[in-house]
Amino acid sequence: MKRSTLILSLVVGATASAQDVTVRQSVQVPEPSAVAIQAPEVPYVPTPEEAVTGMLKLAEVKPGDVVYDLGSGDGRIVISAVREHGASRAVGVDINPERITEANENARRAKVEDQVEFRQGDLFDADISDATVVTLYLLPSVNERLKPKLLSELKPGTRIVSHGFDMGDWKPDKEIQEGGRTLYLWVVPERGGASSAR
Template sequence: MWKTVSFGILSVASLGVILPGIWVSLPGNAQLTPPPSPEVSPSPVKPDSSSPMSERVVTSLLKLAEVSQDDVLYILGSGDGQLAIAAAQTYKPKRIVVIDPNSELIQQSQANAQEAGFGDRIQFLQQEPLQSNLREATVVAISLPTEKGQQIRSKLLADLKPGTRIVSHGMPMGDWKPDKSISVSRSSQQNLYHWIVPANIEGDWQGSLEYAPGRRHPYTLRFSQQFQKVKGDVIVDGQKYNIPKIALTGDRLTFSRTENIQGQTMTAVFNGRVQGNTLKGIAELDAGILSRKFPVIAKRSTRQAAQ
């Protein structure tokens, strides 16, 4: 499990009750009339792979996923095939794969796609999603029973590349909070969720900053993370400085730190990408006439990279 990430870099130091009715016996001729049965509100809809999606849900889910022609879309839970058909018709991703263990649903969905004229654009696989290879996906749409949330979460985090978008029809994934969520129907309490798979940046990252020609200063960035939520510090000359503003979106990392030194406000902002065990980007120091941009390259420590 990922934990929180701390990250410290360009410190300026581096530059200086309803009960059921009960029948009882009463004395004499007294009678007790049983209370009327209470009205029971319909339970919220719990979508699964056999539940056809409404047109509104289909449209909203694909829009939330931001599907494009460059995407490879995997759909877990076939329903009646309308989600895949709508994606092929409107967004035209370069590949669509529908996975469901139910042979009847796969056959029905395939027949619907064929009738709609998209039979050759959509691949249907009768498989258990937890056993399927999802590594090629850039977008994953989920319509599975809610009790599978924890299991599918582990599968998605293990298989998918950082930056892959995930959308779900009514299925949260435990303490992995969505980046976005919308409600498509108040009456049925249907929610749609959106996540972006985060890069793993847990650990210590070593780098050095060239603050003048031929002069470099070493630093350590220390991160902890829980999914896309990151905490971090920068360690310079044995001093630890907290980084208060960190954002991790897929493999893109940004953070900033502001300090006031001798009446001068200095802000360092980093924008970069996580590439395995290498962090690359540009740090911009806003310090008046001393404002500069610095290339930043940091490597994750060997011990942590091997874990």
């Protein structure tokens, strides 16, 4: 090989290697965001006021109760539980941070912010063990998946009310119509009792 050809080959090879390194260095894998916001499994549909009233009445919410609303949206059930029914405390859980902001603002306007709390997170991960009442407006598939959590974490005697959807083979203790909407009530049984709840 001629000396001029050898030099040209070395120059071309070095240039290609440098370009390859430059390309490799310029390609960066994006960093994952610090907080991943999960998409809600259930679309946000506000509970009509007559259903809110009916749910809390069916659950017989009273002073001393601790009410949890799973999928709490704009906070209307939580706020009504303390303002209209005298619950000592109410907690809303919603995965959407926009709904949490809205709910907190609604609680401030209703002057009940000292009695309510809104937690942003997955309802399947929520600590609900101190609830005496749980309200739901979810979907049948979500209710079914939630059932084992409700039965294992809630104290016997805790009332559960669902707007619109049942829990499959767990037969409700009561079922009523309120403003054309079906509401269901279950009472958490003693451990090892009520085979229909399994």
